[in-house]
Amino acid sequence: MDFKRINYSSGAPLEDKAGYSRIVKVGPFVYVGGTTSVQPDGTVFGEGDPYAQTKYVLEKLLKLMAEAGSKASEVVRVKVYATDMSHCGEIVRAYSEFFKEIRPLCTVVGTSGLNRPTQLVEIELDAIIGAAI
Template sequence: MEMVRTNYSSGAPLEEKAGYSRMVTVGPFVYLGGTTSVKPDGTVHGEDDPYEQTKFIFDKLLKIMEKADSGAENVVKVKAYVTDMKYAPEVARAYSEYFLNIKPLFTMVGTTMLNRPTQLVEIEMDAIKY
């Protein structure tokens, strides 16, 4: 089986400048890199609100997955990084709105900080097209 690699950009200026892709597919495998709630204008959506940031991130990731003919039902693993574990219930609440019935693997990790102090959550996902 030939495994074709395709890189996808979300259009964020840093992707080209730093040399990374928002999503990479290799054959049926879909990998989505760490994503925060930064809007196209560079501001952070949902400052001080981990629930709103999480929902914004999932919407952003699921939208780019459409480019690979994939969606939430294809997600097999989600990893969330939060700057304070006190945000865990709000992140989990938002997560459940997207994945309650799909039940992918889910890991939440506490980290001391993200790129900006107003970023509370960063998420990466893996999926497979079938």
């Protein structure tokens, strides 16, 4: 099969500066790069609140995925990076609001830090268009 590649941007200035895409779609496969709770004005949403940051990031990602023709029910893998593993309960609480019934693969990894000290969570998603349950 010959799949066409389409790159999508979230509009974040760093994407052009560093040379990366927020989403890459290849045929029915949708790959969403690591995304944090940085708002369009450059501030971090939900400072100090892992639940609020997780929810904000997932809402942001699903909106971007819709632009690529995908939806939450087609997500097959989620990778979460947390700066403090004691936040897992709050991260999972927000995550389950989106994926409890869909049940994609999920990995939560502890990391010593993200781009900004106020960022607590970074999330990646993989989806396959047409794989909805």
